[in-house]
Amino acid sequence: MINAIWLALIVIGFVFAAVSGNIESVTTAAFDGAKTGVTVCFGLISVLVFWMGMMRIAEDSGLLKKIAKALNPIVRFLFPDVPRDHPAIGYILSNMSANLLGLGNAATPMGIKAMQELQTLNPDKEVASPAMCTLLALNTASVTLIPTTLIAIRINYNSASPTEIVGTTLVATAIATMAAILADRWCRRWNLHRDRTPPRKSISSKPSLKG
Template identity: 75%
Template sequence: MINGIWLGMIIIGFLFAAVNGRMDEFTAAVFDGAKSGVTVSFGLISVLVFWLGIMRIAEDAGLLKKIAKILGPIVSFLFPDVPKGHPAIGYILSNMSANLLGLGNAATPMGIKAMQELQKLNPDKETATPAMCTLLALNTASITLIPATLIAIRLNYNSADPAGIVGTTLAATAVATLAAIAADRFFRRMTMLRKPPKPPSAKSGSAPLAKTSMPNSSLKG
């Protein structure tokens, strides 16, 4: 779907440039955009490698385990339908830890692994479970303490104050996370209310029907 949208935008831009006789500007914009993309990517590599190294050091030092212990009760509350000790919990904790540091590229692989583990618990492989929806919402609107990627982009474009967005980013992501959790709780409750009632069992007070059998009778002459 996304590839189709991008292809459509490129074709529309090409057609408009051809009709208006601005193919030279169109070609120059294409190459300038490609050059800027490569330049920005190289600028991000150093920062991402630095923070990934910091995360590895934190993992070896046991810091991530402490963060996992702090986030453990929160994860249990947000994902009540995931069994404790399941591999998905570890990947969810790693995803949340990376998002806290603003490392979206590092959080994505952990989020994918968490989705794969949650899919193993999914009885209906064609429909996302509530836990999968919760993970997607939290990954999209995660609280970010250090927006490392954005700071790297601002550094690459010679910003006067690259870290000036830390406070506003923290406030915006906190509000987004609270809104995501509230929406998740609401739709979870709506899903529970829409479930059909379970059929009455023997313990519900309704006595089972007694089996009756017709006695065999024989006529004596």
């Protein structure tokens, strides 16, 4: 579906450019965008490699295990329908730990593995389970202690103080995470109430007696 949307946007853009006679501008913008993308990627590599190395050091030193242990009660509260010894719990903890450190690229594989494991517990394979919705909400609005990617982008564009966004990012992601958790709790309660509510019986009219 996403591929179809992007293809439609590209085709519509080229059609309008051709109709308005600005096809050369679109071509120039496409090449400039590709050049900028490559430049930004090269700028991100150094910072991401540094933080991935720090992540590996934290993993080897046991720091990630301590973070995961501290997050375990929170995970048990957020995912009450997932068994304690299920492999999904480990992937969820790793995903949340990486997101806390702003390592979205490292968190994504763990999030995908967690979704795959949660799917094994899902009774309806065609509909996302409550646990899967909770994990998606947490990944969309995750508390970030160190916004590594944003800092790398600001460094790449020669920001005078690339780390000044740490405080505001922490506040913003904390508020977003609380909103996501509250919305998730409300949806869980609403669905539970809906499932427990018995269906209303339809009142049928009695046939009239003709004399």
